[in-house]
Amino acid sequence: MSHTPKRILVANRGEIALRVMRATREMGHIPLAIYSKADRQSLHVSRAEAAYCVGEGPSIHSYLRVDAVLEAAKAMNADAIHPGYGFLSENAAFAKAVSEAGMIFIGPSPEVIATMGDKVSARNTMEKAGLPLVPGTKEGTEDENKAFADAKGIGFPLMIKASAGGGGRGMRRVDKEEDFLPLFRRASSEAAKAFGDGRLYVEKFILSPHHIEVQIMADAHGNVVHLFERECSAQRRHQKVIEEAPSPYLKPDVRKAVCEAAVEACRNIGYTNAGTIEFLVDANQNFYFMEMNTRLQVEHPVTEWITGQDLAKEQIRVAFGQKLSFKQEDLRCNGHAFEFRIYAEDPEKFLPQAGLLRGASFPSGVGVRIDSHAYRGYEIPVFYDPMIAKISVWGRTREEAIERSKVALSETMLNGVKTNTPLHFQLLEHPDFVRGNYTTRMIEENFTFKQPEMDANRLEMAAISVAVSAFSKEFEAAAIEGDENSRWKFVARQEALR
Amino acid sequence: MLFYVTHEGKEHCIRVESRRNRLYVKFDDHAEERLDIVFHGNNCSFVRGNNVFYANVLGNKSDYTVWTPERTLQFKVESEHKRIVSKLRGDDLGADNQICAKMPGKIVRILKKSGERVSKGEPVVVMEAMKMENEIRSTMAGTVDRICTKVGAAVETGELLMELTPEDQ
Structure with missing residues (x-):
């Protein structure tokens, strides 16, 4: 394939556009970019061979x-x-339009994207393909006696959910059998009022849930492999915060079972390209299918760290009809990796921050990888996800990776806007996290962000640095504006004149 | 040059001097010390004793933000000079509807007429004190209700100059 360079358009922005463009160049292909008017400054534009403006700032x-x-x-x-x-990326109509326009869509088929994009069809398909689902009734009902009989079959605690549901309305957690009927009636009338549909279904309540996902790669020649799992239980409001690979929670036999089940399911549905199957894993290490993402994931770098493979390159190979460059038996899980999503947001109030990045120093060193489109002087647009960087760190063991991560985070200074870097640091010291047994509820239920204490001596030094900066500005006021580096030269020149 | 640097309600008096191309600092009532501090743009590397302080120092007039690896710190900075000027201007006048003289002095100009609209921070009176002309600014948006002084008047500290009818929010 390397003989004829292909022109590959990355229909995205920011760090992932850069990531894919790197793979493209490495393979001898030509990366093309698109950008919105708000993204002209983004690094992904400058690093492309050609770029095309697709419209105004808002992504719509x-x-x-x-x-x-x-x-x-x-x-x-x-x-x-x-x-x-x-x-x-998960728009079936787009994937179809790309092929119809005579181009190759680097991803699975539009049919698979459509199936997996719908919750009900995804669950039905994956159940047929052999993946376990969270036990529950499939059809909604208003008949409380039928629902009660089903509930007893499933066992408590369980969740009552509205068939037409959303936003928590018509939803109840039931811990004991005797609470079921009163709660069912209330939920049903609530659902009827909210959605005009009082039908409810019941589902097993997963205690201590872990979010564990399996990375899949498949080619058009029938090769389907897994690249082990990632644990993404460190979440806040369903937003992943830290991801790691491998999962510190899964027992070896469960790991083997879940990875093999994912491969088998993908084989059964004829999946191609990169995909991720997300599972909910309970306190007894039972795993249940949640959903499938038919694309490259944000957190793919942790998998690349532990396997040494390049997923973006593999995606391109496969899309052009080549075989995967590795087989299952070639893959070894080596060491441990974390990924930290650096968001421009207030770590206390979790409010996104837009604005000018006045300083950007990223960490480096052994086992440290940065994926970012930001740089000093970059203005963070208000229209998109506030993620400005991903820091991923590898260590030979989980302990080493944690310590290395702390060093990397302490070297990360992204200034001008607030970032969640201090939050990551504190999560790394959370006892559940250190132990490697934390659930998707840890951040919201068992963690409070504390403004770190600063020792008095360092605080004094900070105050002095402020005074010195203010002092130099008094001189600078007279100097030519714009050259920040000239401040001291200017002071020195002034002094020399005395 | 003397600066008042405030962090979380605690004010420090920091005197920064440069003599023969060297910087010296006096922190509150500590002894004066020579500084070993380097700025590259906003990046500040500071060695004091043997302690290293590395941070990003960003200032916008009186508000400073210092990014350190462990956390972000907010500072208020005021130079001695600014503090004197703001005293003369009566910037720290209360939030009531009266505009008063904060220093003894002479009224040079009255910039607003009775019934005229003023916005917050707009100069309303020019006063001469300590041989400097200073604008006295309105602390609120409103309409001038009454002017209680005239051009050329010598006024004492706290003397009422103008009364406003505050604007409805």
């Missing part, structure tokens, strides 16, 4: 516009489109 007017992306592809003579994650 740019990155989500199928017509504009196809127009960009045509204008830049793209042979293939890589969708990255988010935006159009």
Whole structure:
């Protein structure tokens, strides 16, 4: 494939666009970018061979516009489109339109994307393909006696959920058998009021849930492999905060079973390209299918660390009809890796921050990887996800990876906006996290962010540095604006004149 | 040059001097010390005793933010000079509807007429004190209700100059 360079459009922005473009160049292909007017400054534009503006800042007017992306592809003579994650990556109509326009979509087939994009069809398909689902009734009912009989079969605690549901309405947790009927009646009338549909279904309540997902790669030649699992239980409001691979929680036999089940399911549905199957794992290490992501994940670097493989490159190979460059038996899980999503947000109030990045120093060293499109002077647009960097760290053991991560985080200074870096640092010291047994509820129920204490001596030094900076500004006021580095030269010159 | 640096309600008096191309600092009533501090843009590397302090120091007039590896710190900075000027201007006047003289002095100009609208921070009176002309600013948005002084008047500290009818929020 390396003989004919292909023109690959990355229909995304930010760090993932950069990530895919690196793989593209490495393979001898030509990376093409799209950008919104708000993203002109983003590094992914500068690193591309060609770039095309697809519209205004809000993604609905740019990155989500199928017509504009196809127009960009045509204008830049793209042979293939890589969708990255988010935006159009799981849009079956887009995948279809790309093929119909005579290009290759770097991802699975539009049919699979559509099936997995719908909760009900995804669950039905995966159940048929052999994956266990959270025990529960499939059909909603208003008949309390039928529901009660089902509930007793499932066991307590369980959840009552509205068939038409959403937003927590018509939803109840039932801990004891005798509470069931009164709670069912209340939930049913609530659902009827909220959605005009009083039907409810019951589902087993998973105590101490862990979010564990299996990375899959499959080619069009029938090769399906897993690249082990990742644990993403460190979440806040369903937003992943830290991911790690391998999971510190799974027992070896369960790991083997869950990975093999994922491979088998993908084989059964004829999956191709990169995909991730997400599971809920309970306190007894039972695993249940949650959903499948038919794209490259944000947290793929941890898998790349432990396997030494390049998932983006593999995606491109497979999309062009080549075989996977490795077989299952070639893959070894080596060491341990973490990924920290650095968000421009207030770590206490969790509010996103937009603004100018006045300083950007990233960590480096053995086993440290940065994926970021930000740099000093970069203005964080208000329209998109506030993630400005991913720091991923590898160590030979989990302990080593934790210590290395702390060093890396302490070297990370992204200034001008608040970031969640201090939150990561504190999570790394949380006893449940250190132990390697933490659930998806840890951050919300068992963790409070504390503004770290600063020792008096360092506080004094901070105050002095402020006074010195203010002092130098008094001189600078007279100097030519714009050159921040000239401050001391200017002071020195002034002094020399005395 | 003397600075008042405040962090979380605690104010420190920091005198920074530069003599023969060297920087010296006096922190509160500690002895004066020579500084070993280097700035590259906003990045500050500071060695004091043998302690290293590495941070990003960003200032916007009186508000400073210091990013250290462990946390972000907010500071308020005021130079001695600024503090005197703001005293003259009556910037720290209370939030009531009266504008008063904060220093003894002479009224040079009255910039607003009775019934005229003023916005918050807008200069309303020019006063001369300690040989400097200073604008006295309104602390609220409103309409001038009454002018209680005239051009050329010598006023004492706290003397009422103007009364406002505050604007409804």
